[in-house]
Amino acid sequence: xxxxxxxxxxxxLFASCKEKKQKAAELPSDSIFNLTSNWKxxxxxxxxxxxxxxxxxVVVMIYTSCKSACPILVSKMKNIESKISRNxxxxxxxxxxxxxxxxxTPQRLKEFAKDNKMDAPQWMFLTSNxxxxxxxxxxxxxxxxxxxxxxxxxxxxxxxFNANGELVSQEEGAIDVDKVAKTVHETVQNS
Amino acid sequence: MKVLNCFKIVFIxxxxxxxxxxxxxQVNSTDVTKANSxxxxxxxADVKMVYIPGGEYKPFYGSDAVLTKVEPFLIDERxxxxxxxxxxxxxNPKWKKSxxxxxxxxxxxxxxxxxxxxLPKNAKPDAPVCFVSWFAAKAFAQSVGKRLPTLxxxxxxxxxxxxxxxxxxxxxxxxxxINLYLQKNRQYNQVKQSKPNYWGVYNVFDLIWExxxxxxxxxxxxxxxxxxxxxxxxFCAGSATSSTDxxxxxxxxxxxxxxxxxxxxxxxxxGFRCAKDTIIIKNK
Numbered sequence: 001x002x003x004x005x006x007x008x009x010x011x012x013l014f015a016s017c018k019e020k021k022q023k024a025a026e027l028p029s030d031s032i033f034n035l036t037s038n039w040k041x042x043x044x045x046x047x048x049x050x051x052x053x054x055x056x057x058v059v060v061m062i063y064t065s066c067k068s069a070c071p072i073l074v075s076k077m078k079n080i081e082s083k084i085s086r087n088x089x090x091x092x093x094x095x096x097x098x099x100x101x102x103x104x105t106p107q108r109l110k111e112f113a114k115d116n117k118m119d120a121p122q123w124m125f126l127t128s129n130x131x132x133x134x135x136x137x138x139x140x141x142x143x144x145x146x147x148x149x150x151x152x153x154x155x156x157x158x159x160x161f162n163a164n165g166e167l168v169s170q171e172e173g174a175i176d177v178d179k180v181a182k183t184v185h186e187t188v189q190n191s
Numbered sequence: 192m193k194v195l196n197c198f199k200i201v202f203i204x205x206x207x208x209x210x211x212x213x214x215x216x217q218v219n220s221t222d223v224t225k226a227n228s229x230x231x232x233x234x235x236a237d238v239k240m241v242y243i244p245g246g247e248y249k250p251f252y253g254s255d256a257v258l259t260k261v262e263p264f265l266i267d268e269r270x271x272x273x274x275x276x277x278x279x280x281x282x283n284p285k286w287k288k289s290x291x292x293x294x295x296x297x298x299x300x301x302x303x304x305x306x307x308x309x310l311p312k313n314a315k316p317d318a319p320v321c322f323v324s325w326f327a328a329k330a331f332a333q334s335v336g337k338r339l340p341t342l343x344x345x346x347x348x349x350x351x352x353x354x355x356x357x358x359x360x361x362x363x364x365x366x367x368x369i370n371l372y373l374q375k376n377r378q379y380n381q382v383k384q385s386k387p388n389y390w391g392v393y394n395v396f397d398l399i400w401e402x403x404x405x406x407x408x409x410x411x412x413x414x415x416x417x418x419x420x421x422x423x424x425x426f427c428a429g430s431a432t433s434s435t436d437x438x439x440x441x442x443x444x445x446x447x448x449x450x451x452x453x454x455x456x457x458x459x460x461x462g463f464r465c466a467k468d469t470i471i472i473k474n475k
Binding site: 137 | 294404407
């Protein structure tokens with residue numbers, strides 16, 4: 001009886017040791033989850049990017065008052081979303097990050113999400129401050145410039161990240177939504 | 192009984208090894224926290240800052256008719272040096288060569304340094320630091336309570352020659368700069384060995400290229416001297432930015448470099464200097 005209990009505890013100990021080891025697995029050095037900036041989503045929740053860990057991410061930077069290219073980018077994101085299989089969708093987050101944090105408050109992002117029918121759980125809108133926004137834009141190699149108080153020029157990029165926050169692909173310019181949707185599917189399968 | 196003893200030993204060994212592992216993990220995790228921490232530890236910087244009154248200037252890219260206003264600001268009279276950057280990484284282990292995350296700097300970060308805390312062999316402590324990314328430059332600036340100059344601020348200072356604030360219209364202005372740009376291995380020289388410009392700012396052109404805070408605000412494709420865009424879909428509202436001074440070839444070189452950079456790039460002759468808002472004037 002005694003040695004059975006020792007055996008039992010040994011097994012438990014061994015198992016718990018293993019678990020600890022797994023937890024300590026570090027993020028890849030090029031993961032966006034290494035960024036420690038603070039963000040707010042459309043529900044006014046405070047979060048860091050590593051909260052998004054575990055899902056395949058489709059990321060774009062826009063601003064809600066944009067009248068030129070952003071509506072196209074937004075519709076491309078919706079188009080991509082519609083092409084992602086419903087089996088995959090729980091493992092995907094489609095993230096729209098504001099480049100105009102002064103105007104794009106969480107409330108405004110919430111309204112924008114509602115108006116554009118992007119209020120399902122897979123949609124995430126993020127806003128922060130200018131420093132974090134600039135840092136994130138640079139992580140995406142995105143170019144942008146404020147050309148008036150209400151207008152920005154910016155590059156049109158949609159990026160896909162895997163569940164560990166590593167960049168998988170970037171589409172720039174005339175974005176091929178089918179290609180992005182295919183990349184998302186492969187990334188979900190690989191993670 | 193023998194079996195029981197045997198299990199006891201296994202149990203004790205396991206318990207011990209497990210504890211040990213946990214200890215190690217704890218040590219590791221505090222190290223990781225330190226290296227991941229977003230806090231930038233301050234260091235002291237002993238560099239004179241020069242007051243630049245600002246004013247309106249014609250930016251190199253943009254509409255011809257629109258002048259850009261540059262507010263008064265302070266700028267370091269010289270670039271950040273090797274020894275200053277060494278002090279920074281000593282105080283901020285996250286930015287040491289062996290700890291740096293790839294997301295913040297590519298593989299050539301501080302390339303020639305002999306170790307985390309040793310400058311390159313034969314490097315002059317007073318030469319400008321190079322092989323630093325934009326992220327690293329930003330962090331350094333924060334550690335000395337400053338920031339990087341904006342592109343407009345930098346270019347405003349760069350309009351000056353030794354005797355005038357705006358030498359752009361002088362016929363030899365661009366040529367002289369190009370001659371400086373063509374000198375090889377100029378980044379290994381010490382700072383402040385040549386004459387300062389009109390404002391008292393040293394080495395604007397003769398040692399290194401310099402990071403600016405918003406280097407990524409140049410929205411042109413690789414060859415856009417005509418201001419015509421090959422691919423309009425690349426940028427939202429991109430037509431607001433095209434070249435105004437097609438004879439300023441030196442400026443073309445700077446802007447070409449900026450458009451080709453990514454924030455984690457580290458390059459042999461790319462360093463930086465810091466700037467600061469000036470509060471005194473704003474309060475008047």
